[in-house]
Amino acid sequence: MSDDLSRLTSSAYSQALEVIAAVEPRIAEATRAELADQRGSLKLIASENYASLAVLLTMGTWFSDKYAEGTVGHRFYAGCQNVDTVESLAAEHARELFGAEYAYVQPHSGIDANLVAFWSILAHRVESPALEKLGAKNVNDLSGADWESLRAELGNQRLLGMSLDAGGHLTHGFRPNISGKMFHQQQYGTDPVTGLLDYDVVAAKAREFKPLILVAGYSAYPRRVNFATMREIADEVGATLLVDMAHFSGLVAGKVFTGDEDPVPHAHVVTSTTHKSLRGPRGGIVLATEEYAPSVDRGCPMVLGGPLSHVMAAKAVAFAEARQPAFQTYAQQVADNAQSLAEGFKRRGATLVTDGTDNHLVLLDVSGYGLTGRQAESALLDAGIVTNRNSVPGDTNGAWYTSGVRLGTPALTTRGFGHDEFETVAELIVTVLQNTEAGTTKAGGPSKASYVLGEGVADKVKDASAEMLEKHPLYPGLDLA
Numbered sequence: 001m002s003d004d005l006s007r008l009t010s011s012a013y014s015q016a017l018e019v020i021a022a023v024e025p026r027i028a029e030a031t032r033a034e035l036a037d038q039r040g041s042l043k044l045i046a047s048e049n050y051a052s053l054a055v056l057l058t059m060g061t062w063f064s065d066k067y068a069e070g071t072v073g074h075r076f077y078a079g080c081q082n083v084d085t086v087e088s089l090a091a092e093h094a095r096e097l098f099g100a101e102y103a104y105v106q107p108h109s110g111i112d113a114n115l116v117a118f119w120s121i122l123a124h125r126v127e128s129p130a131l132e133k134l135g136a137k138n139v140n141d142l143s144g145a146d147w148e149s150l151r152a153e154l155g156n157q158r159l160l161g162m163s164l165d166a167g168g169h170l171t172h173g174f175r176p177n178i179s180g181k182m183f184h185q186q187q188y189g190t191d192p193v194t195g196l197l198d199y200d201v202v203a204a205k206a207r208e209f210k211p212l213i214l215v216a217g218y219s220a221y222p223r224r225v226n227f228a229t230m231r232e233i234a235d236e237v238g239a240t241l242l243v244d245m246a247h248f249s250g251l252v253a254g255k256v257f258t259g260d261e262d263p264v265p266h267a268h269v270v271t272s273t274t275h276k277s278l279r280g281p282r283g284g285i286v287l288a289t290e291e292y293a294p295s296v297d298r299g300c301p302m303v304l305g306g307p308l309s310h311v312m313a314a315k316a317v318a319f320a321e322a323r324q325p326a327f328q329t330y331a332q333q334v335a336d337n338a339q340s341l342a343e344g345f346k347r348r349g350a351t352l353v354t355d356g357t358d359n360h361l362v363l364l365d366v367s368g369y370g371l372t373g374r375q376a377e378s379a380l381l382d383a384g385i386v387t388n389r390n391s392v393p394g395d396t397n398g399a400w401y402t403s404g405v406r407l408g409t410p411a412l413t414t415r416g417f418g419h420d421e422f423e424t425v426a427e428l429i430v431t432v433l434q435n436t437e438a439g440t441t442k443a444g445g446p447s448k449a450s451y452v453l454g455e456g457v458a459d460k461v462k463d464a465s466a467e468m469l470e471k472h473p474l475y476p477g478l479d480l481a
């Protein structure tokens with residue numbers, strides 16, 4: 001960023017906060033505090049990143065004031081011509097970025113994107129024969145009683161996805177989630193020894209269960225997936241292959257994942273968030289083949305309402321950024337840094353799920369330190385290291401306390417961290433964990449939540465972190481003092 005542009009951006013944010021402070025000064029102060037916190041901590045949450053200032057500024061416009069239900073050229077509100085421009089540009093950039101036949105950019109989040117995908121697949125695969133059975137040409141011909149029959153037809157469908165403790169997401173059929181209630185679901189896991197996907201086992205389960213939808217993709221699986229093989233499995237049992245690439249879409253966009261590891265040429269439908277490794281605004285997208293495009297295009301009003309036009313505009317800016325050569329360099333560095341982090345842990349005797357990584361995340365099993373994931377997460381936060389606890393395969397501590405900590409490299413890579421810094425990060429994390437002990441309950445028994453961090457450890461780690469963070473400032477030139 002040029003000096004002139006830095007000064008202009010700094011002035012824009014400073015003045016914006018002054019306007020906010022005139023109405024609610026506590027919000028302005030919280031905003032300043034959040035920037036200070038992010039600048040002063042090691043952000044290692046795999047699902048977080050830092051959007052560019054251009055992306056952030058794009059969200060703060062009057063597009064926020066506009067209702068635009070419907071699709072481009074077919075809105076339920078008047079005066080949407082500029083929203084049409086924004087949505088068209090975002091979809092165009094997404095198609096070009098990922099090589100997709102169709103892109104839907106309205107979802108507000110990754111969960112929304114998955115809901116759109118689920119219902120679109122159901123509509124495409126089931127709705128027509130179900131309507132014919134009821135003697136209706138379209139849903140507008142249905143009576144109240146017919147709707148109940150249609151729900152019965154649509155609701156009892158089968159979904160096969162990755163289990164939560166193996167690295168899948170809540171929306172991949174986890175029972176308490178809506179996906180686990182919409183579908184008759186089963187889940188596939190990973191090899192109990194290696195922690196890796198066994199495609200033969202997945203295929204055998206698919207043959208037995210015969211799902212309507214086979215879900216691939218992950219939230220906490222530190223390896224790549226062969227999507228060509230997953231498509232072969234789906235085709236064999238007549239399933240639609242849905243890939244959730246929310247976590248690794250930046251590695252797909254940045255051409256780190258190509259060929260069989262790129263889900264777009266192989267899946268019928270692909271979903272993603274836009275704010276993780278893709279480094280855009282908080283939101284979601286759906287990519288699809290032309291066959292599924294008409295169903296996905298009905299996401300609003302089928303599932304969604306009130307498309308966020310200001311966020312779609314920011315998505316367009318982020319996708320345009322990701323189409324630049326510099327983003328490919330960034331994406332490769334994200335993967336390289338994850339390797340550096342994993343190797344740094346292994347040299348210090350830490351236990352990693354799958355014994356390493358070949359994507360953007362590392363899953364650290366903290367049970368060897370006598371800690372739960374919640375205790376480790378909290379102790380690390382005390383030392384200025386922001387992570388999130390996560391289940392590991394066969395986790396005996398459940399989804400709340402967990403036995404693992406998930407770590408990702410996208411955010412610190414955005415700040416310019418490289419091999420040497422991530423080697424130091426591994427050292428600091430191990431230092432915290434080695435100097436943390438599990439606490440006790442009020443009754444004197446072992447606690448899964450409380451902990452005791454050794455005296456002086458947090459300050460020592462924060463000081464070491466500060467040296468690295470100072471060399472790689474967040475939003476350099478942005479002064480909100």
